[in-house]
Amino acid sequence: MKATKGVLLSVYGAYSEANFDEYERLLMDEGYVVAQASVRGSRAKGWPWYRAGRGVSKPVGISDYLACAAYVRHELHLPKTFAYGQSAGGLIAAAALNENPQLFDAAILDYPFLDALGISLDSLLPLTSLEYPEWGYPDRPAELQALQAYSPYQNIKAQAYPPILMLGGLYDLQTPYWQIMKAAARYRALQTNDAPVLLHLGRNYHPGNIPYRTRIREMTYQYLFLEYVLSHQQ
Incomplete structure (x- = not known):
């Protein structure tokens, strides 16, 4: 039986509840615990x-995730705690990193939605107006204020972030690559320690529309990133 390496605390927190996939089974086979944080904003x-956890109430999903991370880190006493969020879950995970990066030993932001404010202010972008009920209407003062407070890109600040791996796709219209790139640049500019901020961009669409072999390769990158973190934090 393999020794437990740590827990991957996965979050989605929007639309529906995420399911376990091949990547998580691979991690479990290799000694990781995989946990799903069913925060408000999901249909768990x-x-x-x-x-x-929608619209002006989106920040409660972030505080729920932080509460789950604090419980895992301080009560379960597992060796490491890794944040993981894909797409809408990337927003929750990244916002939690901004609020309390010390809770996490590393983070994987997988095709994340990081510039909720900027995208919501541009109604010409695909899907923007359809997403207002989920993230907030920018023409409503209370909802605009909430967007400004939690939108991950705008709230990256000078502090010690853990190692971060970000993935995106050049043809992704749901979480455009440019908002992931500028977030990576901001993390690197404001990082106060030497933890790496890695970015992988593929010629892909959004997860769910990526060829299986390509997606398995990206999942392998994520696994190797976690192994790299473990080897450098002993």
């Missing part, structure tokens, strides 16, 4: 739970 506990 029905429609009221979903509506409680």
